[in-house]
Amino acid sequence: MSKFNAEKLSVEYRDGVTARNPILQRKYTLTHSDSTGELFLTIGTQYAWDKVNQTTRDEVLGNWNSNGYYDVYVYLDQGEHDFATAMRRNEIFKRELPLALTAIRYGDRYLFNQFPNLDSAFIIVHFISSYPQLARQENWGTFHNFKD
Numbered sequence: 635m636s637k638f639n640a641e642k643l644s645v646e647y648r649d650g651v652t653a654r655n656p657i658l659q660r661k662y663t664l665t666h667s668d669s670t671g672e673l674f675l676t677i678g679t680q681y682a683w684d685k686v687n688q689t690t691r692d693e694v695l696g697n698w699n700s701n702g703y704y705d706v707y708v709y710l711d712q713g714e715h716d717f718a719t720a721m722r723r724n725e726i727f728k729r730e731l732p733l734a735l736t737a738i739r740y741g742d743r744y745l746f747n748q749f750p751n752l753d754s755a756f757i758i759v760h761f762i763s764s765y766p767q768l769a770r771q772e773n774w775g776t777f778h779n780f781k782d
Contacts, residue, residue, distance in 0.1 A: 638736040642671055645741045648678030653744035657752075662696040662742070664734050673734075675741040692726075694734040703756045704777070706735070710763035717765055724761065724768050731759065735780040746777065753777045 647653065651660060663682035665674045676682035686693045695707040708727045711720040735757065739746060746752050757774040 636671070636730065636733050638733055638740065639671070640740055643673045643675060643737055643741055645675045645677065646682075648676060648682065649680060651678050653742075654748050657698050657745070657749065658700060660698055660742075660745075662694075662738055664694040664696075664738060666692070673737045675737060677742060692723075694727075694731070694738075696738060698752075698755070703758050704752075706731075706757060706759040706774070708759065708761055710761055710768050711765070712762070713764040720763055720765055720768055724763070727761070731774065732780065735774065735777070739777050739780045753781070 659679045660677055661679060661681050663676040663678075663685055665676075665682075665685050665687070666672065667674075674685060676685055681695055691709040693709070697705055699705050708731070710723045710727070715723070739753075754776050756776060757780075759772045759774050761768055761770050761772070763769040
């Protein structure tokens with residue numbers, strides 16, 4: 635896993651979302667540059683599909699749900715990759731998710747500071763795949779684990 639560097643994170647708010655409001659309508663889109671190592675976090679009421687590379691699909695999407703959990707979605711495949719490629723993508727996401735979750739937590743730190751109970755929310759990661767062995771949900775603990 636790469637080490638989180640706050641200087642390489644850019645945060646953009648959209649759709650009337652601010653650093654402190656609202657909670658439930660917040661949708662997070664985390665993308666990155668392989669060449670520079672920069673991370674780009676967009677927080678709005680919709681996912682920032684315009685920031686997603688449709689070829690690589692290596693973004694991390696997240697949102698707060700009404701049950702008090704934080705849902706994360708990572709795209710492994712929908713049949714366009716063979717099993718070995720989907721498995722490799724799975725391993726990369728599992729290795730890099732701690733960095734991504736740390737970036738999301740840090741990038742939205744003003745919200746977490748205002749509502750400290752959010753640090754106790756369970757993080758449920760949804761691995762999206764056409765292969766039943768890879769399509770699953772995992773509990774990744776809480777944001778307490780991902781404070782920088």
